[in-house]
Amino acid sequence: MVEVGLSDATLRAVDRVGHELAIDVVGWDDDATPEAIPVKGLDEFVAARATQLTFGEDLVELGDADAEGFEKLGEGTQTWSLADDAHLVKVTSQLGAYLKFTGAGTLARLADGRVRLSFEHPTAVTFGYWSLVDYPEETVTVPATASGLATALSALSSAYLSLGPDRTLPGWREYPPRIAFGDETDVPDAVADAVPDTGIELVLPDEFAYGIPAAPLAYHLAADVRVADRETPELRVPEHDVVHEFPALPEFGVAANDVFQRTFYADCLVNSARGGTDLAEAEFLDDVGLDADALFDATPAERLVAYLDAPFERIRSRLPARSHVAFVEPTAEYATALGHLAHHEARVYLPSAFDAVGASADPSVTSAWLAPGTRPGTYAASPAAYENYLSHLDAGLDDGEPEVLVVGHGRDGDQEAVTAFYRHYDGLVDLSVVERRDATTADLAAALAERRAFVHVVAERTPDGGVVCADGVLDLETVEAVGARLFALDLTGASTDADAASAVARSLVDAGAVAGASRTGAVSRTAAESFVRLLVNGFGLELSRRLVDRYVDGAFDVVVAGDGTHTLQADDSVNYIPLHVVANGDGTFAVTGKAGGPTAGLFWHPDVPEVRPRLLANGLAFELSATELADFLDDEGYLVVYDDELHWSNELTPFYPVA
Template identity: 25%
Template sequence: MIKFGRDGEDLLVQDDIEDVVFRIDTRGAETRSADPDRFVFPVDSAVAFETDHLAFRKPVSVYVRRDGELVNSCPPGQTTTVSDGRYELEISPAPMKLYIRLDGSLEVGSEGGRTHLRFDGARTVRVGARSFHGRPAGTVTVPESPSGLMEAVSTFGSALATTSPERSFPTLRGHPPLVAFGEERDVPSFAAPPSTGVTIEVPEDWGSVYTVATLAYYLGASVVPGERPRVTAAGASHSLADGRLAENAQSLLEHVFLLDCVVRTEGFYDVDLHERRAVEREVDIDPEALYDLPIDERLARYLEIPIDPLSGLLDWHLTTDMAAEPASAELLPFVVNDLSAIRDPASVPETGDHYTESLGDFYRSDDGEEDDEDVPTGRVDRTAFQDETVVTPEPVDTVGHTWIGDGYPVGASKPTVGAYRRRIDQPASESRVIDVQVVCNEAEMREETEQLYGFRDYLEFEIDIVYDLAREELRELLADDHDFFHFVGHVDAEGMKCTDGYLDLHTLEETGVKAFLLNACTSYAQGMQLVHAGSIGGLVTTTDVGNIMATNAGRTMARLLDYGFDLHGVLDVVKKVHVVGGAYSVVGDAGVTLCQASSGTPALVEINTREKPSEDSFELLHRVYTTRNYNVGSLFVDHFAGGGTHYVVGGPPHSLVVSREELRRSATERRTPVILDHELRWSDELNFDEF
C-alpha cells in the first residue's frame, strides 16, 4: 500500500492504492525500514533516517501530539517553537495520513511556499503513512455460490486500518476489496481476513450473505454457514433470527457503532461528546475499561448492553435494496464502503405507503397540450423506459436509498459499477473554479435558469447558459468536460428535445459531464445513458412533472448542490419542501457532490414560528447530512448550540431553543438552508424581525 522511495534530495511517500505521491525534502538522508507499531496512530509502513531539517514543498499544517494528546497546532505562515519532548506530528493536507515521530525540540515555520521543520542538531526521525484507502486495493476471486460470497465478505474487514473503537472514524475504514467470480479461487495477501475472533452465522443463500455484509465488514467478522443467524465473539452470542435478519443486523451495527463512538473518547480524541452523555443517561457503561479490550472481548461486552434504550441515538444515513442474485456481488464492496444498511427487497413487507402526489399544471412532456392543474397523480410515460419496468421500493427511514436490481426505482438511486469506479478514480481537483453548463431548450422554461449557482464567497463558478441547441450542438456540448450539466426542457421516448428534433442519448458514445440534473418529464432513461457514457451520477425524473413545480424544484436542487449536499441529500430536502419531490430519482452514484459545504458538513435547519416556546425564542431542528468527505462517525460542533459540545455525524436532528438574537447571529455567520414554516429559505436572506 505505502512505499517509500527517493528522488534526489526528496523522500517519496507513495500510495499505490490511491496512486498518489507526497514529497518530503530530507536533504538526501539515507533511509531504513522502521517499525510501524512505534507510532501511536495506525500506519501501513514507516522509515527512519537521521537529519537536522525537513521541508515540505507546499504550506502545510503541523499538529503536534504527545502520547496521542494534541499539545500544539502550527498553521502555515506562522513560526512556532516546540519545547523538548517526544512527539508525533501529523501533517495536513497530504494525500495520505502522514505522521512524523521524533525526540527533542523543534521549530516549525513557513517561507517561500514551503513549510519546514528545523532541529537543534541531527536526530533520528521516523516517517509513517497510512493510505486513505478510498479505493479498493484489488480483487478477491471466489466461486459463484453463496459459500463463495461468504468467503469474499469475510475479507472485507482487511480494509479496516484498526480494530479499535477509532474505526468508527471514516478515515480508518478503507475500501473493501472488489469481488469477482471465477473457477480459480484467489485471495491476495492484502485481503487476508483479520483475526478478530468474531463470527457471523447465516443460512447459505445470497440474500442472507448480502444482508450481513456491512456488519461483517465493520466487525472484521468471518461469515460462515449456520441455520440460525447469529453473531459470536469471545464466548458471547447474539441472535439475528426471528425472520427479521435485515432489521436485526442493522440494529446491531448501529448499536456497536454508537458505543465505539462513545468509547473512543477515552483514546486520542478526548472531546465533550453529546452522544456519550446521552448513552450514559440510558445505560451503565465504563468506556475506560472497554477501550483497551481486544475487539472480540469488547464486542462481547457491548452485547451485554441493552439495544432498545439506545436505538434512537443514531439516525442511519443510507439503505440499499439489493436483489438476492449473483449479479449484485459486483456492486457489494461499494455499498459496504458507504456503510449502508442492506436488505433483500423480496423479504421486505409491503406497507402500501408509496408516492402518489399530484404533479401539477403544465407537464414537461411534449404532447402539445397544457394539462389541467387538477390532473391526478404522477403520470408515467412507460414508453420512455424501453424494456425496463418502473418499481416503487418500500420506504426507508434513512436519508439515502439505493436500489440494486431490475427496474427503475421511483424516489431512490440506481447505481452502476462504472459510476462507482469513476467516482473513486476521480482525481482531486486543484481548481477552485466549478464549471456548470446550463442548457434551456424551451422558451417558457427560461425562468429556471436565473440565479442558479455561484452563491459561495470562496468558490468561483464558471456558469455558461445556452438556449435552443440543435442536436449536434447538444452532442458536442455533452462530449466536453463539465463539472455539472443542468438541462431544462422536454424529454420523451425519442430523447432530449432540440430545435431540429430529438437527441437520443443512447447514441452518445462518451461524455465528460461529471454530474447532472435533467429537469424534464420522465428523463430517467436518458439520464441512465449519460451514466453509461461516462458520468458519475445525476438527478432525473420517473414521471411527468408540472412546469411551474419543476422550475421551483430545479432551482432548489441547484442551490442545494451549490451549498455542498450530495445527491442523496438534495433528494431528501426536495421531498420535504416540494410536492413534486417524489418524482425525482438518482441514476449512478448518489454520493457525488458539486463542492464541499463551507462548514464541512451540509446542514438543514427547520423552524416553526407558529409554535414558539416564548415570544422572543424559537425551537429549531438542526440536521447534519453525511457526505463522502464527512461520512458517518465524523465529528462536528453545532454552531447553533454553542458551548463546544461535539456531535457524531449521523445522529438525529438536534432540537434546540434559541433566542431571536442567537438565531440571527448563528444564521448569518454561515449560509444555511432553512425550512421556515414548511418553506425552504436561506439564512442569509431572512429578516428575523419579521418572525
C-alpha cells in the first residue's frame, strides 16, 4: 500500500509504515496517460507531465525501457545526456519508484548529492511505486488435511516476481499469502493466477506432518505439492526424467532442509555471479562444476536438475548453515505460521527433530519453538505474533518515534533507574519515554492495551505468577487486549520456571503483542542494561537475549516469547552486524563480521578496500590497522565483541591504543 499526493511542488509517496519518497517537481501537469512499466509487484501508479524532477540523496539507476539492466549513478557532480528514446529510471530510498518516460533529457548529480532529471519541454512521466515493506494481501483457506496443506504450500510461490535466481533477494518476492484452515478450499483468483508452472513436483505421503518440513523447499522451488499413497516423499522433474527420493520421517526433515540449502544458496551464487555483486562465495560454483552464465538464464527445473547433480558436499560447509530456524508442531494451529516463515526463508523442522538438529550455540542463530512448552536455546514463538505484526502495519506502526512506557508499582528505585536509562541512552533510535508509578490493576491493564512500541513493567511477582499493583494483583493471563508491539516483564520476587514464564508471555502475545521478554529469576543491572541497549539499537529480542547471555557477566534469567526476531525499529528487514575484534599484537587487528537477520539471501559488504561481500550468516574476515579500525568503527556504528565482551563502536578506548 502506497499513498501518493502532490503538495507545495513536492510529490510525496508514503507507505503503510510511514516510509517516504519525496520528489520536488517543476511544471507539474497531471494531464497524462500512464504507460506500462515492465516490473511486477508495483503498488501504485501516477502519471503527469513535468519539466524537472529532483530527488534526494537516493540511490538512482538508469536503465532501458524493458527494465533488463540498470546502471547506478555514481557519486560526485556529473551529468548524463539522455537521447530522444524510451527510458526507465529507478529510485530507491525508504521506498522505491520506477519512472518511465520517452524523450530527450538530462540527468545530473548535483553538488549537494541530490539528483535532478530535467527536460527541455514538458514530458509525460509515469511513476510506479513499490513499498519495501511486504504484506500478505490474500489468504488461502484449505482443510486441515495433508492434501489441504499441500494445496497451501503450492500457493506460496504466488509471491514470486521472478523465477530466476534473483528471487533469492527479498525485492524479487512479495509476502506469501496467509494460510488458514477451514471446511472448504478457497484459493483466491489473484493467488491462483500468480502461481507459476515450474515443472517441479513434490510428492508427499498422505500425512499432515510431512508438509511442515517440506515448506521451505516447496516455496523456494515453486513446486507443485501433492500427496499420494506412498511411504516416502519424492522430488520430481518429469520433463528431465529426474526423481530425487527422500527418506521417510523423521529423517525427511533434515534431508528436505539440506536440499533447500543446496538450491537456495546455489541460486544466490548464480545470481551474484551474473548480477555483478562479486560475492566471495561465487567462486564455489567452479568447485562443483556449475556454469553461472548458463544457469542464470535456465528454467527453475533446469537449475534444480543441475544442482541435484552437482557434488554439493564439497562446498556445503562453506555456505551458511542456518540463521533462522523454526520447530513447528504438525497441527493446523501452528501450521498457519508456515507462510510467514517462508517469507524469511527460514528452515522448518518438526519438534521431534530437535534432538537431532538442536538450537545452535552461535548467538546469531535464532530458533523458534512453535509448539507447546519450551526447549533450551529457543524462544516460545506463536502464530499470533506474525498476525499481530501485520495488524501493527495496518495501524501505521508507531506513527513517529517509538514510545517506551515504564510502568509499575513497589520498586520505585528500580523503576526510576530503568526510566533514566531509556531517557539517557546513546543509540540509533530516537525514543519517546513515559513513566507511570503506583499503577493499579486497571492502570497496568490499560498500559498494556494502549498502542505503542514498548511497555516495560517493573513490579513484584506473586508466587502464583500475578503482578503486584497498588490495589491488588493482576493475573496477566486474564488481559484481553494488548496494544504494545513489545513488552518486558521485569518482575522480581517469586521465581518461576521457563515454561510458566513463557506461558504468561505467550498469553500477552495472543492478546495482541508481537513479542516480549520475561524474567524467570535473577537479572543483574549490567545484563539488563545491555539487553535494553541492544534492543533499542535495532537487535531483535531473542538475539539480544542470546548476546547478553553469552558475553555479559551477571545473572540473566530471561525467556522470550512471540516473534523473537522483532525489533524496536519495527522493520523486519533490519540486519545485525556484530564485529569480533582481536588484537594481533603488532598494531593490527583481525576483524570478523557476521552479518545476519531473519531473512536469508542478503549479503554484507563492509567499506574496506579489497574485501569482497559475503552472504549473511557467513563470517567475513579482514585486517585493519589501529587508525583504519578507528575510522571504520566511527563510520558504521557497530556492536563489537572484544576480549569476549560487548562494546559499541563509539566506545573506542577499550579496543586499542589509538596510534
